[in-house]
Structures are given as C-alpha cells and as structure tokens.
Amino acid sequence: MTQISDAKKRYDEIPIPEELSGVVRSAIDYSTVRKKKIRKRQKSRMGKKVLAAAAAVAVMFTLGLNTSTAFAESMGELPVIGPVARVLTFRSYEKTTEDLSISVDIPSVEMIGEDSGLADDLNEEIYARCEEYAQEAVQRAEEYKEAFMATGGTEEEWAAHNIEIKVWYEIKSQTEHYLSFAVMGTENWVSAYNETRYYNVDLSTGKTVTLQDLLGDDYIRIADESIRKQIQERSSAGEAVFFTEEEGGFTGITEDTKFYINEAGNPVIVFDQYEIAPGSEGMPEFEIVKE
Amino acid sequence: MEKDLYEILIEYILEDQNRFYRLAYSYVQNKDDALDIVQNAICKALERYETLRDAGAVRAWFYRILVNESLAVLKKKKEVPLPDDGAGGEIPYHEKGYEIQDDLYEQINRLNEEVQTVIKLRFYEEMTLQEIAQITGANLNTVKARLYRGLKTLKQNIQEVDA
Missing domain, CATH: 1.10.1740.10 (RNA polymerase sigma factor, region 2, helix turn helix motif)
Incomplete structure (x- = not known):
C-alpha cells in the first residue's frame, strides 16, 4: 500500500508549534522541582502545619457560627440529611487574581440535637485538608508560572492558561444510618493532582464508618473477590479495560482503600485514575453487595 | 540507579x-x-x-x-x-496536489480509537506489534486483529472512493 506512506508523510509534516519546547521544558522543570520538594518534606514531616491549621479551625468554628449572618441565612437552603444530621457549606470563597482563579466550598457535618461534639474532629480534618489542598494547588500554580516565565513565557501567554483551582463537595447518600459524601479538589491545568476524599459517617455514633463495619471481619476477601469478578465481567463484555497485575493493576484492597456508601447502603470502592486501569477509564468504581 | x-x-x-x-x-x-x-x-x-x-x-x-x-x-x-x-x-x-491521497490520512483518524492507535503506532511510529501490545495493554493477538481490521476497513473505503 503506497498510500500508507503518503499518510505517514502527511503525519510527519504536522507542523511543530514554537511553544512546544517551552511547554516540555516547563513540565520537566515543574516535575523536578516538585520531586525535590516532596523529598525534603518527607524528611521533616509536615505535622506542624496541619496542627496549626486545625487549631485555627477551632477558633473559626465558633466565629463562623456566632457572627456570620450569611452563614445563618443560608442555613434554610441547606440539604437536610435525614432527621439527625446535615451537611452544610462551612466556608465558601472565590478569588480571582492575575495569575489564577480559585473557588473553595468547604463542607461540615452538623449532628442535629447532638452537642457532644462527635462531628468536630471530622470537621476539623475536612477543613484542614481542604485548606491544605487549596494552598498547595496555589503553590503548584505559582511554581508552574515561575518555570513557565523562566523558560521564556510572556505574561499574555500565561494569562491564556486560565488556571482554575476548585475545591467542592458532593453528597453521595443519606440514609437512616449513614451519611456519605465526597470532597474534591481539582486543578484544570494538570490532572495529576486531582484529589477525591470520601467521608462516611455512622449517624448513631458520629464515627467514621470502615469497610470492616459494613462487610464484617472478612471484608478484604469479600471485596477482593467481588472486584476481581467485576473486573473480569467488564473486561469480557468489552465495557472497560484494566491493567493486568504485571502492568500494575488490581492486587487487592487494604484497610485504606477509598469508598463511599450508596443509597442501598452498600460500600462502593473507588480507585484513582491510573491506579488499576488506563487513564481513559477515569476512576473505576465497584459496588460491593453484602453477602 | x-x-x-x-x-x-x-x-x-x-x-x-x-x-x-x-x-x-x-x-x-x-x-x-x-x-x-x-x-x-x-x-x-x-x-x-x-x-x-x-x-x-x-x-x-x-x-x-x-x-x-x-x-x-x-x-x-x-x-x-x-x-x-x-x-x-x-x-x-493541507498541501497542494494531495487531494486524493489525503483521504487515507483522514480515514485513519476516523477509525475506531483502538484500531487507529494500532495503525498509527505501526505505520507512523514504526513500532513492532510487540511494543504496541505493551503500549495498549492488549495482548499480541488482539493487536494483530485490530491491525488487520483497520487495514481491511481502509482498503474497502479506498476502493469505494476509486470506484
């Protein structure tokens, strides 16, 4: 087929834009800087920062509840989660600077008729994590800009990047027994740092629900078997592609595996993009039906 | 290391x-x-x-x-x-004088994604089928099947154009 070589010729003639080498260079610089930072941070652990943030939250909570009229006004429109708890937006802000725009909605859980403070630890953790993510994302964007400018980028070119950082939440289910919601952070210019955390609360105790609570002591075996079966079913039906074990695919869950609880009360295990499947599969989910 | x-x-x-x-x-x-x-x-x-x-x-x-x-x-x-x-x-x-031959390039882009990936890696990037299998995470036979399926579709389409 001589025409294949014509097609190849046309492919080879796809013009290379001037920006390419700058984009490549800044991606490398960015990753390399970040790699060094992570190293450094791992050495000196970062507990201090989180503790400071948590301490700040304690003050914020009291202030927020007592003084913010917007806070009180918006209470009426909040999604009510069953009779005993609700999720509300504890803090929300948007900011646009020359370099980036950021929008943050931080949720908190309120146990109605409970003053025991069961939800407080959870709320503090959510708050600290949201703020930390937002700060890190801003820092990443700033580092990226630095690398971009250092490799000959101009302010106009930078402005065209439209950097957007978003932190928000989504309620997954609300039942008599459980409240399950996801808190997400994304940066539009690089998907590698997108993060989703799930919070599952047992409404009778205010404590976090574990897979063990839902599936029993044998939860690892139950979940592993179910996931393996579902992977096989989806692969053979041609619905999805997964990595094999040798390629870094699914090797079994751990107690830290992420999940949320669906309306049926079943845990739904979620894997990160690329964790067990090609990126085009997004974040694969597996509902585990109790035996 | x-x-x-x-x-x-x-x-x-x-x-x-x-x-x-x-x-x-x-x-x-x-x-x-x-x-x-x-x-x-x-x-x-x-x-x-x-x-x-x-x-x-x-x-x-x-x-x-x-x-x-x-x-x-x-x-x-x-x-x-x-x-x-x-x-x-x-x-x-576009380059002048390409109007007819151009079709194959466009047609490759219109193939189903799995098939066009194999064709592109094989003919544009001149990779071995073994390498393509590693890249796409499919086994060698699947890659071969996709390659032949792609070539067959392309051949049919070109004949239609020629006729």
Whole structure:
C-alpha cells in the first residue's frame, strides 16, 4: 500500500508549534522541582502545619457560627440529611487574581440535637485538608508560572492558561444510618493532582464508618473477590479495560482503600485514575453487595 | 540507579518531544489540546518514573501514558462538545496536489480509537506489534486483529472512493 506512506508523510509534516519546547521544558522543570520538594518534606514531616491549621479551625468554628449572618441565612437552603444530621457549606470563597482563579466550598457535618461534639474532629480534618489542598494547588500554580516565565513565557501567554483551582463537595447518600459524601479538589491545568476524599459517617455514633463495619471481619476477601469478578465481567463484555497485575493493576484492597456508601447502603470502592486501569477509564468504581 | 532512570527519561522526552506532539495532534486535531496532552503526559511520567523498571523500555512505557492521555482528552471532548465559537476550529494542514491521497490520512483518524492507535503506532511510529501490545495493554493477538481490521476497513473505503 503506497498510500500508507503518503499518510505517514502527511503525519510527519504536522507542523511543530514554537511553544512546544517551552511547554516540555516547563513540565520537566515543574516535575523536578516538585520531586525535590516532596523529598525534603518527607524528611521533616509536615505535622506542624496541619496542627496549626486545625487549631485555627477551632477558633473559626465558633466565629463562623456566632457572627456570620450569611452563614445563618443560608442555613434554610441547606440539604437536610435525614432527621439527625446535615451537611452544610462551612466556608465558601472565590478569588480571582492575575495569575489564577480559585473557588473553595468547604463542607461540615452538623449532628442535629447532638452537642457532644462527635462531628468536630471530622470537621476539623475536612477543613484542614481542604485548606491544605487549596494552598498547595496555589503553590503548584505559582511554581508552574515561575518555570513557565523562566523558560521564556510572556505574561499574555500565561494569562491564556486560565488556571482554575476548585475545591467542592458532593453528597453521595443519606440514609437512616449513614451519611456519605465526597470532597474534591481539582486543578484544570494538570490532572495529576486531582484529589477525591470520601467521608462516611455512622449517624448513631458520629464515627467514621470502615469497610470492616459494613462487610464484617472478612471484608478484604469479600471485596477482593467481588472486584476481581467485576473486573473480569467488564473486561469480557468489552465495557472497560484494566491493567493486568504485571502492568500494575488490581492486587487487592487494604484497610485504606477509598469508598463511599450508596443509597442501598452498600460500600462502593473507588480507585484513582491510573491506579488499576488506563487513564481513559477515569476512576473505576465497584459496588460491593453484602453477602 | 534511581537517579539514572530519571535522567534517562528526561533525555528521552527532550529528544522525542516532536513525535509526542504529532501523535497527540493526530488524535485531537488541534494545537492547544495536543500541547496539553504532551504536558500532562510528561508530568505524569516524571511523577511515576519509579514504575519504569528498565531503561530499554522507556519508549513503550512513555507512549503508554501518552496514548492514554490522548484518548482521555478525546473521550472528554466527545462528552462535552465545545461551543463552536470559531476559536477552537483550526484549519487542517493541507498541501497542494494531495487531494486524493489525503483521504487515507483522514480515514485513519476516523477509525475506531483502538484500531487507529494500532495503525498509527505501526505505520507512523514504526513500532513492532510487540511494543504496541505493551503500549495498549492488549495482548499480541488482539493487536494483530485490530491491525488487520483497520487495514481491511481502509482498503474497502479506498476502493469505494476509486470506484
């Protein structure tokens, strides 16, 4: 087929834009800087920062509840989660600077008729994590800009990047027994740092629900078997592609595996993009039906 | 040892960047998306470089990330069609005197994604079927089947045009 070589010729003639080498260079610089930072941070652990943030939250909570009229006004429109708890937006802000725009909605859980403070630890953790993510994302964007400018980028070119950082939440289910919601952070210019955390609360105790609570002591075996079966079913039906074990695919869950609880009360295990499947599969989910 | 692989990876990226761009472009057909794909693929590759075990496999390893990234963008674009404001639509690159032969290039881009990936890697990037199997995560027989399926479709379409 001589025409294949014509097609190849046309492919080879796809013009290379001037920006390419700058984009490549800044991606490398960015990753390399970040790699060094992570190293450094791992050495000196970062507990201090989180503790400071948590301490700040304690003050914020009291202030927020007592003084913010917007806070009180918006209470009426909040999604009510069953009779005993609700999720509300504890803090929300948007900011646009020359370099980036950021929008943050931080949720908190309120146990109605409970003053025991069961939800407080959870709320503090959510708050600290949201703020930390937002700060890190801003820092990443700033580092990226630095690398971009250092490799000959101009302010106009930078402005065209439209950097957007978003932190928000989504309620997954609300039942008599459980409240399950996801808190997400994304940066539009690089998907590698997108993060989703799930919070599952047992409404009778205010404590976090574990897979063990839902599936029993044998939860690892139950979940592993179910996931393996579902992977096989989806692969053979041609619905999805997964990595094999040798390629870094699914090797079994751990107690830290992420999940949320669906309306049926079943845990739904979620894997990160690329964790067990090609990126085009997004974040694969597996509902585990109790035996 | 660890540092060596990281450096090898960077050298490889710098050397083959034009190839990455062309492959990404061939999927999305516009400059901005293609640049984004290359950028994301590099960030992800460097972040996950520990999973590259053998310097000899660097090309297949990197292309796997690149192809996945391209297909993910393509998938996303299909889900959310962009409003046609004229800014996104770039005029495809044409050279005079190509009108008839051009068809094959366009037709390859219209093939099903799995099939066009195999065709592109085989004929444009001149990779072995074994390498393509590693990149796409499919086994060798599946890759062969996709290749033949693709060639057959292309042949049929060309005959229709000729007739």
